[in-house]
Amino acid sequence: MEKYEKLEKVGEGTYGKVYKAVEKSTGKLVALKKTRLEIDEEGIPPTALREISLLQMLSTSLYIVRLLCVEHVLKPPAKSNLYLVFEYLDTDLKKFVDSFRKSANPRPLGDPLIQKLMFQLCKGVAHCHSHGVLHRDLKPQNLLLLKDKELLKIADLGLGRTFTVPLKAYTHEIVTLWYRAPEVLLGSTHYSTAVDMWSVGCIFAEMVRRQALFPGDSEYQQLLHIFKLLGTPTEVQVEINRPACSPFFLDRSV
Template sequence: MEKYEKLEKVGEGTYGKVYKAKDKETGQLVALKKTRLEMDEEGVPPTALREVSLLQMLSHSLYIVRLLCVEHVDNKHGKPLLYLVFEYLDTDLKKFIDTYRKAPNSRNLPPSLIQSFLYQLCKGVAHCHSHGVLHRDLKPQNLLIDKEKGILKIADLGLGRAFTVPLKSYTHEIVTLWYRAPEVLLGSTHYSTAVDMWSVGCIFAEMARRQALFPGDSEYQQLLHIFRLLGTPTEKNWPGVSSLRDWHVYPQWEPQGIERVVPQLEADGLDLLVKMMKFNPADRISAKAALDHPYFDSLDKSQF
């Protein structure tokens, strides 16, 4: 680790501390993620090796934060630590939206920017899904932004399986439920790529509204937020829903029409959002299909 100069701690990720650092030789800024990976006598657990090599392969996409290398260090107790070295980006989508919302002349994100960011997000998600990888925790804080280039990149990808995701993150803040798909909230054990598309829909709406679509503070409240807007799901629009593990009898709400909460979106944007927010995961649009949606027709795709 001597070749990096630690500049500041930029956060505590779910898997350990994150530092902004500089590569002393090249001057390149990097993010060092210290993982709390307990290695045994045999070295790094094979699951972690698989995750890391998967991450390295996936990070060849422009829309996924690049894993530059992995450094293996022995700490003072002789316990081996892994540092993941990522490219460094200085802002994320949550902070980016906040700059628009909190500005004195508070204004909406330009529709062309929302369109561009959503397209890049769908590109990144489609790339993961084509390799059989679910992100499972997409949220604005996990989407890093290169403001100069107007590029959005997915971070915190898929370490969940080898590094075991705690329910509370390292800093004891409760992991946010706002972007979690209803099938996950209802305890479904078999979930698919559709869980990520639900999150993408929530993020799309949040870029347009500049505030979260479903800000629940418990799993139950989270479901009520969703049901109040989209209607309480039924066996008709979501076959099998009432046999999911955590299903209860909920108040019966009628669907409100999503356009009421995102008046900023025009017809094509609204249509795409509705397709991302279908209750039945089988009905939700895929990332690959989303890229061909008419909402993106006016976008110059050659730049991507």
């Protein structure tokens, strides 16, 4: 990692830390995503391996953040770090939308800008789905932006999974609560691309409204927010859509 000089920490989560850094030989800005590995663990964490493999497969799209390289740094006697080196983008959609809402003169994003960002988001999601990948954690914080070019890229594929037909059973503990599809909130383990499209719809509404559409603080409250706006599904709707191969009971055309 002597090739890079860390400039500042720009994010932190359960996975580790993200730093803004510069590549010394070229002066190019990069983002370093650091994951700490313990020597007694059985290799690299599955989430990191999954993210690396999915990024390598999807990086051909302009609308997916580009993974430049992976660095494994040993720190004897008992520590080692895994660094994912990404292209650097200067903000995320959450901060970008908040800048319009919290500025001295609050203003809407404007229809042309929303249309442009939504087009890029849909292109990125379509690229994932066409390669058989569910993102499963689409939210404004995971959509990175190059502000001067108004270029949006999907990031953080740590919860991403490949999908097949027929659908396999997946965990329902996915996606940040505000952007989680109702079938996932109700514990369905068989779901497909619609869970990402639900998140896309919530993100679209948030750009227009400059605030979250369904800001629940629990799974129960989240469902109440959804049912209040879209209506409570009837028993007939639930029964019609009960088979495992088709767990979606809300009309996505609303």
